[in-house]
Amino acid sequence: MLNRKQFSELALAATLALGMGLPAAAWAQAKEPVKIGLVSSKSGVAAQQGEEAMRGVRFAAEEANAAGGVDGRKVEIAEGDDEGTPDAGRRVAEKLARDGNNLLIGPILSSISLAIAQNLDRWDAAYFNIVSKSDKLTGDTCRARSFFTNHSDRIDIAMINQWAKELKESSFAVLAADYAWGRDSGESFKKAVEANGKKVPLSLYVPLGTKDFSPYIAQLKAANVEAVWVAETGRDAIAFVKQAEEFGLIPKTRLIGHALILNFIINATGKALEGTPGTTEYTAGIDNPRNKAFVAAWQAKFNRLPTDNEALGYHGTQVMFAGVKKAGSVKPEAVSKALRGAQIETIYGPATMRAADNQLLLPSYVARAKSVNGTIVPVIEEVFPSSIIPAPQSQCKM
Numbered sequence: 001m002l003n004r005k006q007f008s009e010l011a012l013a014a015t016l017a018l019g020m021g022l023p024a025a026a027w028a029q030a031k032e033p034v035k036i037g038l039v040s041s042k043s044g045v046a047a048q049q050g051e052e053a054m055r056g057v058r059f060a061a062e063e064a065n066a067a068g069g070v071d072g073r074k075v076e077i078a079e080g081d082d083e084g085t086p087d088a089g090r091r092v093a094e095k096l097a098r099d100g101n102n103l104l105i106g107p108i109l110s111s112i113s114l115a116i117a118q119n120l121d122r123w124d125a126a127y128f129n130i131v132s133k134s135d136k137l138t139g140d141t142c143r144a145r146s147f148f149t150n151h152s153d154r155i156d157i158a159m160i161n162q163w164a165k166e167l168k169e170s171s172f173a174v175l176a177a178d179y180a181w182g183r184d185s186g187e188s189f190k191k192a193v194e195a196n197g198k199k200v201p202l203s204l205y206v207p208l209g210t211k212d213f214s215p216y217i218a219q220l221k222a223a224n225v226e227a228v229w230v231a232e233t234g235r236d237a238i239a240f241v242k243q244a245e246e247f248g249l250i251p252k253t254r255l256i257g258h259a260l261i262l263n264f265i266i267n268a269t270g271k272a273l274e275g276t277p278g279t280t281e282y283t284a285g286i287d288n289p290r291n292k293a294f295v296a297a298w299q300a301k302f303n304r305l306p307t308d309n310e311a312l313g314y315h316g317t318q319v320m321f322a323g324v325k326k327a328g329s330v331k332p333e334a335v336s337k338a339l340r341g342a343q344i345e346t347i348y349g350p351a352t353m354r355a356a357d358n359q360l361l362l363p364s365y366v367a368r369a370k371s372v373n374g375t376i377v378p379v380i381e382e383v384f385p386s387s388i389i390p391a392p393q394s395q396c397k398m
Contacts, residue, residue, distance in 0.1 A: 033074045034321070034330050036061065037096030037125070039116070040106035044084020045208050046234040048264050049108045049309050053131055054079065056306070056313025057105060060321070063297065070321045071328060082107055084208075084234075086115040097123035102332050103324075105316055108309075109233065110134035110181035120145040126323075126332035130316030131281075131309065133259070134180040135393065138357040142396035145336045147323075147358045149316040153181065154393075156258060156279050157188040159364040159384045164196045169226035169254065171199045175216060175240070176231035176258075178205035185231035185258045201225065210236055213243045220249055230278075231258040238268045245272040261369045261378045263307035271376065273369045280367035280378045282311040282347075291347040308378070315347050319360065356392035364388065 038057050041050030061075040069075060078101040080092030089112035093104055102125035107113050113132035118141060120127055126145040129137055135153045137146060172193055176182035183205060190200040202223040204216050217240075220228055228249070232240050237260060244250045250272060257278030266273050284295045284305040294314060298306045306314070319339070324330055327338035341355035352361045363386055367378040 031069075031071070031073045032330050033076045034064075034070050034324055035101045035103065036075065036077045036317070036320070037093060037101035037104040038077050038079045038106045039082050039089060039093045039096065039104060039112075040079075041084045041108050041234075042081035044082075044234075045236055046084050046108035049131065049234055049262075050082075050084075050106070052264065052307050052309035053106055053108065053313040056310035056315075057130075057317045059298065059301070059310070060314045060317035064321060071325045073324065073330065075321075076101075082109075082112050084109060084112075086111045090115040090119065093125075094119065094123055097125040102126065103320055103330065103335065104128070105130060105320060106313070107132060109179065110137070110184075111179050113137055114141050114180060117141050117143050117146040120332070124332060126320075126336050128316045128320050130312045132181065133184070135184055136180060138359050138396055139393040140395040142357050142393075142398065144340070144358070144398045145332055147319065147336075147339060147353065147360070149319045149360050150281055150312055151279070151362060151364060152359065153184040153188055154390050155359075155362070155364055155388075156185070157192055158388045158390050159279065159366065160189060161192045161195070162384065162388065163366055163382070164193045164198070167193070167198070167227070167256070169198070171201065171225040172227050172229055172256075173220050173223050173225045174200060174203040174229045174231075175220065176203075176205055176229070177233050177236060178207050181233070182206075182231045186229065189229045189231075189258070200229075206232070206236070206240075208233075208236065211239055213240045214247060216240075217244055217247045217249050220253065221247075225253065227254040227256050229258065230255050230260050232260065237262075237265050241265065241269040241272050245269070251275075261367060262309065263377065264309070266369055266376050266378070274371060274376050275369065277366060277368045277381070278378075280308065280365045280380065282308045282315070283365070283367060283378050283380055284311075285380060286348060288347070288349045290345060290349070294347050311347065318346060319344060319353075351386070354392065356398070357396045358398075359389070359392070361386040361389055 082089030110132040174186040176186035323335040323339040327334040364384040366382040
């Protein structure tokens with residue numbers, strides 16, 4: 001029989017557990033926790049995007065724990081800085097995975113995601129890509145334990161193939177980051193618009209970390225094109241937009257963005273991007289009950305709307321949690337098997353994880369940066385159904 005002191009201690013422990021949103025009964029089941037290896041850029045060119053994506057992952061974990069966990073399992077997160085480089089990303093991901101945090105998530109740059117995906121079997125890990133876009137992740141680098149929870153270049157370009165018919169301009173240039181995603185984007189856009197009888201006389205690929213874009217802007221102005229397809233990332237994108245305005249490229253020449261009209265880029269560049277069209281991964285205005293609930297919960301905690309990168313972090317973590325629930329396990333192999341071909345409820349609506357290449361089939365969006373209540377934000381103008389998504393690449397062999 002418990003004495004008064006023991007009873008008081010137990011009551012206090014239960015009260016603290018409930019107060020933290022962790023019902024004592026949930027953790028009493030002693031199920032193995034969901035151990036997330038959160039790898040993203042805390043430094044380097046993609047640091048701001050990384051910070052936002054990590055915030056979204058943390059929010060998903062806190063929300064799950066407050067509701068009793070995922071399948072009755074507590075969610076734990078261990079973090080590492082990929083420094084914006086493939087070598088650092090691979091090292092920190094390996095350490096996290098070998099320490100048992102082997103449900104990996106978080107990188108921004110495609111080069112880092114590609115470095116991680118190739119090592120999953122060796123590390124006994126699974127990987128959930130939330131932001132990177134390189135088609136290689138669902139092509140010759142596809143892996144049974146690697147999941148693409150966002151829109152790939154091929155999905156964006158499938159939308160562009162239709163959208164390009166509506167573009168009023170007849171001549172374009174490309175300015176893109178000189179790594180896997182940027183080159184995929186630039187080359188795919190060029191092919192798409194040329195198929196519609198339009199011209200792309202100039203393609204420029206800029207090294208990551210470039211601070212002075214004036215030589216590239218001079219070439220773009222000299223090319224005398226009507227619009228520029230921009231696929232830049234992080235601080236580089238901000239630097240380019242600011243300098244494009246400073247040196248008179250815009251508003252004379254229209255920018256069209258691939259992941260350019262992101263919240264953090266718009267916020268950092270004043271009114272320079274107002275009126276700019278482009279692809280968008282997410283806006284808070286996506287109209288379905290699950291997204292409305294997410295946005296309301298986010299506003300309650302942060303007193304503002306979620307950014308696109310924050311939502312992508314949250315969304316990818318929800319896909320991971322769906323795999324844990326369906327598998328009844330946190331083992332990477334079991335989670336991966338459970339997700340292939342699965343139907344998942346998401347903030348985009350119901351979606352299918354295509355078994356052939358682990359690509360989540362989502363609707364696609366074209367948006368425009370517009371002023372709403374005095375703030376410039378991406379506003380969706382067109383929605384393209386997931387039926388436009390290309391068939392799996394033949395290079396993908398699971």
